[in-house]
Amino acid sequence: MDESKRNFIKGGLASLFVASTSANAFSLKNPGRDKKDSRYIGDKTKHYAMVIDLRQCIGCQSCTSACMVENNVPQNQNRTSVTEMELGEFPDVRKAFLPQLCNHCDDPACVPVCPTGATFKREDGIVVVDSEICWGCGYCANACPYDKRFMNKETKVMDKCTFCAHRVDEGLLPACVETCVGGARIFGDLNDKTSEVSKLLSNYPTTVLKSEQGTKPQVFYIGLDGRMEEVLNATANLDDIMRKEIGIKEHEWATMKGEE
Amino acid sequence: MDTLITTLSAITPDRIWGIDIPNYFWFTGSSAAAFIISSFAHVFGMEKYKPIAGFSLLMALVLLIAAPLNLIDDLSQPGRLANFFLYGWENFPTSPMKWGVLLLMAYPILIFFEALVLYRPYFVKKMNFNKGIKRKIYSLLSLGRTQLNSEETAKDHRYGFILGSIGIPLALCVHGYTGYILGAVHGNYLWSTPLMPILFLASAMVSGTGLLIILIPIFQKFFTTQRRVDKSIIAELAKLLAWFIVIDLTIRALWLSFAIPFGNEPKNYLLEFFTMHFNITVYIEYILCLIIPMIIGFSKLRHNLPLVFITGIVVAMGVWLFRWSTVIGGQTIPRSMPGFLEYSPHMIGQGSITAIIANWLFFIALVCLVTSLFPWDEEMEEHYNEKGLNHE
Numbered sequence: 001m002d003e004s005k006r007n008f009i010k011g012g013l014a015s016l017f018v019a020s021t022s023a024n025a026f027s028l029k030n031p032g033r034d035k036k037d038s039r040y041i042g043d044k045t046k047h048y049a050m051v052i053d054l055r056q057c058i059g060c061q062s063c064t065s066a067c068m069v070e071n072n073v074p075q076n077q078n079r080t081s082v083t084e085m086e087l088g089e090f091p092d093v094r095k096a097f098l099p100q101l102c103n104h105c106d107d108p109a110c111v112p113v114c115p116t117g118a119t120f121k122r123e124d125g126i127v128v129v130d131s132e133i134c135w136g137c138g139y140c141a142n143a144c145p146y147d148k149r150f151m152n153k154e155t156k157v158m159d160k161c162t163f164c165a166h167r168v169d170e171g172l173l174p175a176c177v178e179t180c181v182g183g184a185r186i187f188g189d190l191n192d193k194t195s196e197v198s199k200l201l202s203n204y205p206t207t208v209l210k211s212e213q214g215t216k217p218q219v220f221y222i223g224l225d226g227r228m229e230e231v232l233n234a235t236a237n238l239d240d241i242m243r244k245e246i247g248i249k250e251h252e253w254a255t256m257k258g259e260e
Numbered sequence: 261m262d263t264l265i266t267t268l269s270a271i272t273p274d275r276i277w278g279i280d281i282p283n284y285f286w287f288t289g290s291s292a293a294a295f296i297i298s299s300f301a302h303v304f305g306m307e308k309y310k311p312i313a314g315f316s317l318l319m320a321l322v323l324l325i326a327a328p329l330n331l332i333d334d335l336s337q338p339g340r341l342a343n344f345f346l347y348g349w350e351n352f353p354t355s356p357m358k359w360g361v362l363l364l365m366a367y368p369i370l371i372f373f374e375a376l377v378l379y380r381p382y383f384v385k386k387m388n389f390n391k392g393i394k395r396k397i398y399s400l401l402s403l404g405r406t407q408l409n410s411e412e413t414a415k416d417h418r419y420g421f422i423l424g425s426i427g428i429p430l431a432l433c434v435h436g437y438t439g440y441i442l443g444a445v446h447g448n449y450l451w452s453t454p455l456m457p458i459l460f461l462a463s464a465m466v467s468g469t470g471l472l473i474i475l476i477p478i479f480q481k482f483f484t485t486q487r488r489v490d491k492s493i494i495a496e497l498a499k500l501l502a503w504f505i506v507i508d509l510t511i512r513a514l515w516l517s518f519a520i521p522f523g524n525e526p527k528n529y530l531l532e533f534f535t536m537h538f539n540i541t542v543y544i545e546y547i548l549c550l551i552i553p554m555i556i557g558f559s560k561l562r563h564n565l566p567l568v569f570i571t572g573i574v575v576a577m578g579v580w581l582f583r584w585s586t587v588i589g590g591q592t593i594p595r596s597m598p599g600f601l602e603y604s605p606h607m608i609g610q611g612s613i614t615a616i617i618a619n620w621l622f623f624i625a626l627v628c629l630v631t632s633l634f635p636w637d638e639e640m641e642e643h644y645n646e647k648g649l650n651h652e
């Protein structure tokens with residue numbers, strides 16, 4: 001019997017026992033929110049958002065690395081990443097970068113589908129996952145139109161960017177923002193009209209990814225080239241093709257080969 | 261001409277549902293269909309389905325007991341099963357998965373009781389023949405109603421009718437909700453259509469009928485006293501199958517025509533998707549697994565038992581393939597990263613090919629167990645004797 005099966009039986013019996021002995025365990029939400037634990041509620045007066053100024057991004061990937069270190073993200077999994085592309089055809093080409101992370105959507109697709117209430121939106125707009133409650137059904141990952149959730153291979157629960165809620169609650173900036181070399185990532189409170197994000201949003205035209213999905217993303221881009229969203233017209237991921245070339249073991253899900 | 265976009269570096273997205281899920285959808289779907297076929301006799305009083313009504317009901321039960329194991333296997337934290345019941349009720353209106361588990365529990369209980377009511381006369385007879393512990397078991401199975409007079413039989417009919425009538429919408433929901441699960445995902449271009457629940461139901465009727473066409477001849481031939489296959493009922497099922505295929509094809513045509521020629525933004529993705537899978541979709545899923553069986557069902561060929569038996573296998577596999585190409589195929593469509601994805605299930609462990617085979621073996625074991633407990637063969641024999649069909 002493998003470990004997960006063993007845990008399954010043990011866990012199942014134990015929780016049935018707990019459930020039948022304590023009526024309090026039956027919760028509409030989840031224990032953290034029922035207890036009004038501030039980590040689950042956030043700061044009601046605030047509404048956090050991020051602006052990514054693509055004119056400033058140099059594709060250095062220090063945000064990617066800072067996130068991995070700060071949040072203990074397993075190898076080859078990412079909460080945030082920066083896609084690197086070339087737009088156009090020689091000689092008329094331009095390099096483009098697209099930093100991506102969970103959009104902390106105002107009307108998130110991932111939240112309403114979660115059958116355990118493990119995924120929810122805090123009152124300050126940050127969308128988080130309760131890793132104690134998530135049973136790993138993956139419904140939210142399929143519901144997110146941005147592919148910004150993943151099953152953490154170490155914790156075996158859903159994982160994604162939290163805007164570094166643990167730092168924000170302490171008055172710090174998210175790790176990727178703190179470290180951004182180009183000053184391309186700007187984070188702040190939209191309720192505060194004097195915050196830098198509010199000013200940027202009122203002074204510059206901004207776009208969000210896939211607005212047609214109706215999720216109202218709270219990560220706004222300045223200078224987003226619409227072509228970058230046309231992933232259908234893009235070549236397959238060179239990383240994957242390379243991985244195949246040098247004979248690294250294939251993933252269960254891999255980019256289809258030969259689709260140039 | 262579109263601008264060429266060359267992706268130098270990106271992250272291959274992590275998709276989540278593997279081989280367990282199409283298998284699960286196949287099982288619940290076939291169960292719903294088997295239940296509805298049994299209701300033709302129990303609720304709508306269609307005489308010709310009487311001999312197989314009980315057997316179909318048992319198949320519905322067994323399929324639905326085996327189905328959820330696929331889901332548990334797909335969870336990355338199966339030990340937290342209880343969390344489902346304890347938390348997250350605020351999402352009840354918006355999470356089809358939340359409805360689903362409740363349906364998954366209510367439905368087999370209902371089928372089980374319906375089967376008990378249906379077979380009560382046989383249990384009572386058995387009880388009277390046996391002594392000791394066996395007698396106790398049969399008396400338990402007859403739920404303490406041990407009289408065999410016409411009054412009690414009328415009661416049986418009434419209870420059977422009531423349970424069957426509640427069961428029909430429940431069966432439709434049990435499978436329809438799986439279509440909801442996919443249809444509700446607006447980020448997935450292949451899934452996102454209100455037609456999904458009804459599309460799933462239609463193809464479920466096809467696979468469920470197919471499965472009965474496979475199992476009934478086997479069981480009639482080898483496990484009944486008359487040891488002969490009732491060809492007329494198989495031909496009847498083949499014709500029913502053909503009608504179900506007509507419905508299935510109609511809904512698929514609506515789905516694809518709205519999605520591709522008349523669709524907006526996603527249509528390019530879907531066009532690309534279907535171009536890539538053209539051969540399998542058209543020649544195998546549609547022509548081999550639907551259109552040819554439909555022709556067989558509507559023509560005289562339906563009286564050819566071996567051919568119909570093979571047709572049953574083909575349609576059942578075709579629907580499995582459809583479940584696969586919808587669930588897995590939908591996830592291969594790019595969302596945030598370039599390139600379609602490709603999925604190859606692993607051999608052992610959770611969510612693997614072995615797990616699916618184990619699920620099928622479990623299903624077969626359950627079929628053996630349930631068919632040896634319930635006197636479906638006596639029921640069949642009685643019907644055939646009454647009708648004098650034993651010597652056709």
Ligand code: SF4
Binds near residue numbers: 104110127143148
């Ligand atoms: S980006 Fe995806 S994971 Fe993040 S809040 Fe929006 S829907 Fe949820």
Ligand code: SF4
Binds near residue numbers: 134135140141
């Ligand atoms: S994987 Fe976890 S967070 Fe996502 S829907 Fe399932 S229970 Fe909710």
Ligand code: SF4
Binds near residue numbers: 057179182
């Ligand atoms: S750290 Fe800043 S500049 Fe560097 S890749 Fe990330 S967003 Fe771009």
